[in-house]
Amino acid sequence: AQSVSQHNHHVILSEAASLELGCNYSYGGTVNLFWYVQYPGQHLQLLLKYFSGDPLVKGIKGFEAEFIKSKFSFNLRKPSVQWSDTAEYFCAAASGGSYIPTFGRGTSLIVHP
Amino acid sequence: DSGVTQTPKHLITATGQRVTLRCSPRSGDLSVYWYQQSLDQGLQFLIQYYNGEERAKGNILERFSAQQFPDLHSELNLSSLELGDSALYFCASSLMGSNTGELFFGEGSRLTVL
Numbered sequence: 001a002q003s004v005s006q007h008n009h010h011v012i013l014s015e016a017a018s019l020e021l022g023c024n025y026s027y028g029g030t031v032n033l034f035w036y037v038q039y040p041g042q043h044l045q046l047l048l049k050y051f052s053g054d055p056l057v058k059g060i061k062g063f064e065a066e067f068i069k070s071k072f073s074f075n076l077r078k079p080s081v082q083w084s085d086t087a088e089y090f091c092a093a094a095s096g097g098s099y100i101p102t103f104g105r106g107t108s109l110i111v112h113p
Numbered sequence: 114d115s116g117v118t119q120t121p122k123h124l125i126t127a128t129g130q131r132v133t134l135r136c137s138p139r140s141g142d143l144s145v146y147w148y149q150q151s152l153d154q155g156l157q158f159l160i161q162y163y164n165g166e167e168r169a170k171g172n173i174l175e176r177f178s179a180q181q182f183p184d185l186h187s188e189l190n191l192s193s194l195e196l197g198d199s200a201l202y203f204c205a206s207s208l209m210g211s212n213t214g215e216l217f218f219g220e221g222s223r224l225t226v227l
Binding site: 032034036042043044045046049051090092093094095098099100101102103104105106 | 115117161205215220
């Protein structure tokens with residue numbers, strides 16, 4: 001069965017610091033990859049997605065992610081975080097015909113002003 | 114606002130009881146997915162419906178059931194509730210005709226079982 005691992009469960013940063021959240025997936029075939037964000041008290045929103053093509057994907061709010069097939073990774077990055085980036089971040093992978101996404105456990109990001 | 118509507122937002126009930134959670138997908142979306150989010154298990158896929166028919170099943174307990182009605186809204190029924198069923202239940206829908214895994218989530222129904 002497919003699985004998604006997020007290595008950082010809790011991250012605390014100061015404003016303007018750089019962010020990188022790790023994500024690895026287990027499926028070896030064609031896979032679609034996603035990062036979702038969940039702000040406190042809100043629903044999950046799509047940050048960015050990768051289906052094919054350029055492995056460096058740009059999303060909303062200055063986020064980007066890089067797909068590295070050889071490492072089965074899809075890490076999320078942002079050069080300079082803001083207090084408003086405080087949220088829970090989820091990596092997800094979908095594959096295998098049904099394309100029902102499997103989610104990682106999530107990373108809680110707290111950004112101090 | 115994702116366009117996916119879930120009710121109720123909060124629900125408190127007792128062990129052994131039964132509850133129904135309701136979801137209306139985005140206009141035009143035929144697929145509805147139910148996920149359970151708990152502190153220890155993360156986001157777990159429960160079940161998917163497509164145009165009224167069950168399409169895929171995940172880690173859904175036998176005490177739980179779901180259905181999708183002709184107007185495409187869906188209900189998740191949770192019965193014989195246990196303390197461990199306390200969680201946030203999300204509904205999501207996907208673009209009509211799309212099979213990419215991209216989902217649009219509702220705000221969730223927070224269930225507390227006492």
